[in-house]
Amino acid sequence: MQSNASLEYDYSVAKLFTYTTILFGFLGMLIGTLIASQLAFPELNYMFGEYGTFSRLRPLHTNIVIFGFTLSGVFATFYYVGQRVLKVSMAESPFLMTIGKIHFWLYFVGALVGVITLAMGFSASKEYAELEWPIDVVIVIVWVLWGVSIFGLIGIRREKALYISLWYYIACFLGIAMLYLFNNMEVPTYFVAGGIGSVMHSVSMYSGTNDALVQWWYGHNAVAFGFTVPIVAMVYYYLPKESGQAVYSYKLSLLSFWGLMFVYLWAGSHHLLWSTVPDWMQTMGSIFSVVLILPSWGSAINMLLTMKGEWNQLTENPLIKFMVLASTFYMLSTLEGPIQAIKSVNAIAHFTDWIPGHVHDGTLGWVSFMIMAALFHMAPRMFKREIFSKKLMETQFWLQTTAVVLYFTSMWIAGITQGMMWRAVDEYGNLMYSFIDTVTVLHPYYAIRALAGLLYLTGFVMFAYNMYKTITASKRLEEEPQFRSPMAA
Amino acid sequence: MFHWLEKNPFFFSVGVFVVIAFAGLVEIVPSFAEAARPIVGLKPYSVLELAGKEVYKKDHCIACHSQLIRPFKAETDRYGQYSVSGEYAYDRPFLWGSKRTGPDLHRIGNYRTTDWHENHMWEPEELVAGSIMPAYKHHFTNIADIETAYAEAVTVKEVFNTPYGDEIKAGEEAWNAYKPQVLEEAKAIAVDMKHPEVHEALKKGEVPEIVALIAYLNRLK
Amino acid sequence: MNSMVIKALGVSGLLIVATLAMVLSMDIDLNDPINAMTILGAIVIATATFGVTSKYISQMKTDKAEGELTDENWDGIGEYKNELPSGWAYTFLGTLIYTVWYFLIGFPLNAYSQIGEYNEEVKAYHKKFEEVHKTSDIQTLQSMGQSIFLVQCAPCHGNTGDGLNGKAHDFSKRMSKEQVLHVINNGQNQLGYPMGEMPAGMAMGADAEAIAVYVAGGMKGEQPAAYGVCAGCHGADGQGMGGMAPSIAMYDEVLVGHVLEHGKKGVIGKMPSFKTRMTPIQEKALTVYIQSLTM
């Protein structure tokens, strides 16, 4: 095992992205909790006039957690992991340092403008692609800058072979680049119409069923390359690193990676089952989703097997707990998704709360758990201080685990009930329930979900506080810890 | 062979790109032209309806409402004939949605009317006990951006050959000439409406968002 | 099986039981194939995920990590050359076989059509519906009517048919005084009766007032003399002369049929047409139900 003592990594960009991860994480989950509460208690819609309705806030929630929280986390971890597994320091290249800084600031400004314009009501109304064209332009530039960072670092690397995490970061970069560009093809109306109307407004290049196809080819894979691929990149680095264990199987890593790359893109049409897209496309989406279980589970199993024999680490180190639980929730959502993609099941599941349930298995249990664990792991190394409180971390873990379980079980039951009630017929063959019956029956479940949100948010505030104290007030470290992160009791 | 790839970032990246790009090509390209063809008799949205669609987008009704009736007896009983591809030919963007916190709206124009929408958007709970839909009172005071809607009509006509008449063309002047037509259409809808602020705005030559929105909802058939 | 796996399966069992309890309390028919598949799917998700993960997690307790390391090492992270876990590999193969089966045999890519499936489904429903109807008495029709009403009509007319504070027609009586007066003053031509249009202004002032009170009162008590002009079309009893003009005395099947077909715009507001959306049996059921709402 070589030591990196000779190499001083430069974490300034990683630190900046760490701050925005926490900022946007808090904001996104705060809004998430608010909209969850609004569905249970509609009076909460009127707190900020027209800016406070569920419908105005929902895209804010999704955009902030995706393009704010998750993406910041991806960038933060990349600027950390990238240097270390390639064995080069950003400090060695003033050019890459500058690119990294511009990358951050442009990203931050773009994200703020995005949030403001969405709140004001500028929206293309395509899910996860709501941002209007001027912000798209900023995002594309930000992405190119990230690409320069990735391939720039790779260009000056000392480690010949790319570590698994980098495979996934590269795939994330390429995948999102391709998807985002195609789905956001739009024509600004101001210019074509000879300078009338709003400059922000645009129309999609595609119409109707075509637009749907492109949108969900994007939407599904934005999940794949935003919520899956870069998070897998994280788990492949942070779990072995924190535990000091070698990755269980190279073959499994390899097959899972290429399997995931190959299969994921076919599955997008599972968002369009029973719609007006041709039957054969729906069939492709449905069956490839089922195949997708294995490449997905492959990575998770690889991680769980990496921890084989390390029971004591699981019980003693809350960071390992976070990552093992994240892998478990990854397995839950990547089995639940494929089952929901079976046409008969989708006939019930689509349009119901079971889908947001599935979503938050992934986002709360997998994405957020992994990102928080990664940030915790990086903190002692980046700031050269031990983690402020292990006890707080433990409490946070149990609070948030409870929250995820409450979230997904309530939406699971709610969604299945709702979907079946929509189809139910009485003894004469007429519809048994009016629509509103299927709404009011969900009230208790919406209330449970709101409670879950509150618990999760509280946990996140603990996390933020713990990080803050770690950065500012914790005991200084003389030497970088090799594996397990040091933490005060 | 794979190990070799992992040492050659360039070929590795090309490999990844090829593997992820071709599924899209195979699935999306073949029926692209087919899916964009309108059904016989389909008319493009009027400028007022487009303005209403903007309200629908701005306030993100898609968060709770779908516009896609799937071919199940239970859905066609509740909402009417299942949706077919050609009906969406002029929908940019498509607004199928992915969540039905509220009911589907693809054919709402068939079974709800202007006065009902007026009451409902003002205070849903008054019509449907237990409704969790927010009241959109601000639609009654906000003014719809019909100019941008006109710009959209010009754009889709110029760029995508959407069949609008000759009077829809670029420029301030053409817009000023066209505007009275939009106001007429709005007034025809407002006849069935009670709120005084709606009528006052129309007198001033402005279209409240609610009128445009109802024009759009009525059009969904 | 070790204790952790058993506990995990217990937890998934709990979730399934809770789901079933909720669904059954809503009278859901689990014999319906779609519902059955969904429940089966839910069971698979819960048991497979919790079962398999707890198996691997319990290995952390019992097994030991071993194997041959590769030469590479990144930032202190090594890698074993272990073989694929066989359960994983075989299941992968299994899903591939499923794919080929689905693709070629189950729902062949060139032959399966979801619209075709829909048509079958509708046919089956209609057959069942007609069978049930053969035996329908008034009681059955009324409860059938009520359930249709709650789904299709209640958003406007209210769950009890009271018209929601004047936002739509109130079924607790045939018509209000305002409605009758409005028709007398303005005439009406929307419902498509053989008589066609009802002209405006056939009665004025106090006469009109008196007629309106009488009609709105359910045509009980003494008939005002001025009602004579109305009788020409609506009949002395107000029943509409066997379908020539609407019955203004009660809700009969002819009236409901005409309103559903044409919709109606009146002094209260506009009711949309339900043309083609109701079968004759459903119309009859609705009539019976609406009649039951009128005192």
Ligand code: HEM
């Ligand atoms: C094997 C992997 C997966 C498959 C096959 C899959 C499948 C599905 C299906 C069938 C839907 C529902 C579509 C509908 O009927 O509306 C869905 C929705 C969704 N899934 Fe997954 N899923 C997978 C993994 C994940 C993971 C790991 C995440 C991470 C967070 C995730 C996030 C989402 C999101 C955000 C949606 C909602 C999309 C929308 O807005 O409608 N999925 N997925």
Ligand code: HEM
């Ligand atoms: C405190 C935690 C959170 C709460 C209470 C919460 C709540 C919600 C609610 C109520 C919705 C709308 C569901 C609906 O329309 O029925 C939603 C949607 C969504 N949330 Fe969250 N959320 C939280 C955290 C997150 C995080 C951390 C992420 C991502 C990393 C996330 C990603 C999403 C996505 C992708 C959707 C759209 C789902 C869809 O369209 O199906 N959420 N969330």
Ligand SMILES: [Ca+2]
């Ligand atoms: Ca966009």
Ligand SMILES: [Ca+2]
């Ligand atoms: Ca959605």
Ligand SMILES: [Cu+2]
């Ligand atoms: Cu998907």
